[in-house]
Amino acid sequence: MSKNCIMNTYGRFDVNFEKGIGCKLYDAVGHEYMDFVSGVAVNCLGHCHPVIIDALAKQSSQLMHVSNYYWNTTQALLSEKLIDNCDHSKVFFCNSGTESVESALKIARKYGKLKDGSDKNVFIYMDNSFHGRTMGALSVTGQEKYQVDFRPLIEGTRKVIFNDIEDLKKNFDGNVCGIIIEPIQGEGGINIANSEFLEEARNLCDKYDALLIFDEVQCGMGRLGSLFAYKKFSVIPDVICIAKALGGGFPIGATITNEKASTAFVPGDHGCTFGGNPLGCAVGVAVLTELIEGGVIDKIEEKSMYIKDQLLKLKVKYGIIDEIKGMGLLIGISLKIDAKKFSKSCFNKRLLVVTAGENVVRLLPPLNVSKKNIDEFLDILEVVLSEIAG
């Protein structure tokens, strides 16, 4: 396989996957890997799930794409399915997480402009957050390493210390149009937002008439044990960003708003050529049906508790694990050693995990992962830990 024509944007492991089934990936020579990355929280039903294959086959033979100048039934069906499961009323479809964040930021700017003229345009964002790579999403991503080479970023942003209510209050005023928060910071190290912090963010948004945006791109779509992550907290946001698992492997994203926020956009304000196309939406409907009606989400808490219990035993036994973090099937193993080296050791045993910050390894198994696969994963992890412990 020639690698010469691919741009150098990822630090990749030296493997080329050609096939996937459920929780397993197979390389070009047929080696089997246990996949606890799931395309970074994308393959929520594992690889090549029959409901996804079926939806793709049926929809692609009927209607694959049609412009948003016209209506299409699958887009309406997916929007209804999403809205039926949250406290919101409107959906804008796009292709990815960063695009769903861009839409949210534009909604907040327009909302602010309509409310209070041109000065109400400031975004508050969190230290250590991750919202994507486009210039808007990057400008509210609180990690210097991602921002440093791309300045000037967009104007009108204020960074706040995650979970620090005093810092939040200090930075909030009438010029703020929106605040963006991951209920659980994924890339930043599996850090859970305090309920009190989210409640204060909600109060300040109400007080100053700004929009509360939750980025659920990684922690949403069932991963925490409810379709929407915000349901695990005591706060309802005005805007929700989703993507990744919504298509189970097919690229689709969406920005969901309450009625108040949805009034900001009028025709011409925003758009997306591929957004909400029939193929992506048909897959989205199939994925949501399986997650909700297929009972996948109902079993997540039990699986989460089992994995965490077993990891705690490994923590005591080998002394390499510092802390087990996270909720549902978004689990972080905080390590006393370098996470990159640890994930390389896992890779050498054909176990795929992904890092989150310097010392945390993220576990993102498919949401329908079986007890058998969890036990296989734990066995490999134990081998890695015992070899490191010497």
Ligand code: PLP
């Ligand atoms: N927001 C969060 C919380 C993410 O974790 C990610 C990607 O990892 C994004 C946004 C960007 O999503 P995408 O890579 O689909 O643009």
